[in-house]
Amino acid sequence: xxxxxxxxxxxxxxxxxxxxxxxxxxxxxxxxxxxxxxxxxxxxxxxxxxxxxxxxxxxxxxxxxxxxxxxxxxxxxxxxxxxxxxxxxxxxxxxxxxxxxxxxxxxxxxxxxxxxxxxxxxxxxxxxxxxxxxxxxxxxxxxxxxxxxxxxxxxxxxxxxxx
Ligand SMILES: [Zn+2]
Numbered sequence: 613x614x615x616x617x618x619x620x621x622x623x624x625x626x627x628x629x630x631x632x633x634x635x636x637x638x639x640x641x642x643x644x645x646x647x648x649x650x651x652x653x654x655x656x657x658x659x660x661x662x663x664x665x666x667x668x669x670x671x672x673x674x675x676x677x678x679x680x681x682x683x684x685x686x687x688x689x690x691x692x693x694x695x696x697x698x699x700x701x702x703x704x705x706x707x708x709x710x711x712x713x714x715x716x717x718x719x720x721x722x723x724x725x726x727x728x729x730x731x732x733x734x735x736x737x738x739x740x741x742x743x744x745x746x747x748x749x750x751x752x753x754x755x756x757x758x759x760x761x762x763x764x765x766x767x768x769x770x771x772x773x774x775x
Pocket of ligand 1: 637638659660661662663664682683
């Protein structure tokens with residue numbers, strides 16, 4: 613279900629979440645339906661539940677960050693996880709089970725995002741591939757050149773997920 617009323621000329625691109633994956637405010641990203649050839653990207657965060665729509669920003673990642681700030685405040689302080697393969701559903705299910713207690717109460721049930729270490733330029737925030745059904749937010753590995761990555765805040769925990 614989505615209660616999002618799109619502004620005229622905007623759409624949810626096919627790769628973003630089309631409906632809320634869980635209860636409460638749920639993030640997505642919208643973009644202009646048509647792009648001029650010379651236009652840079654334009655994106656806005658949005659919310660399936662309450663219809664919130666963020667300001668226009670130049671990157672999909674920035675819009676996804678705004679949308680997750682709106683729907684899942686506190687996500688930026690989450691522990692950063694080792695990356696995992698999105699096609700290994702068994703591993704993802706196990707990680708979700710084992711790691712849920714390390715997240716805020718209700719995070720898994722609300723389909724809150726997770727953050728994984730990435731090597732630029734692979735820092736895209738990927739909708740629907742978080743361990744709990746929300747976004748898998750990318751964060752550049754320490755020492756990697758920063759680009760469109762979530763700012764590193766607080767001390768992050770490196771968990772050995774594959775041990
Ligand atoms: Zn909302």
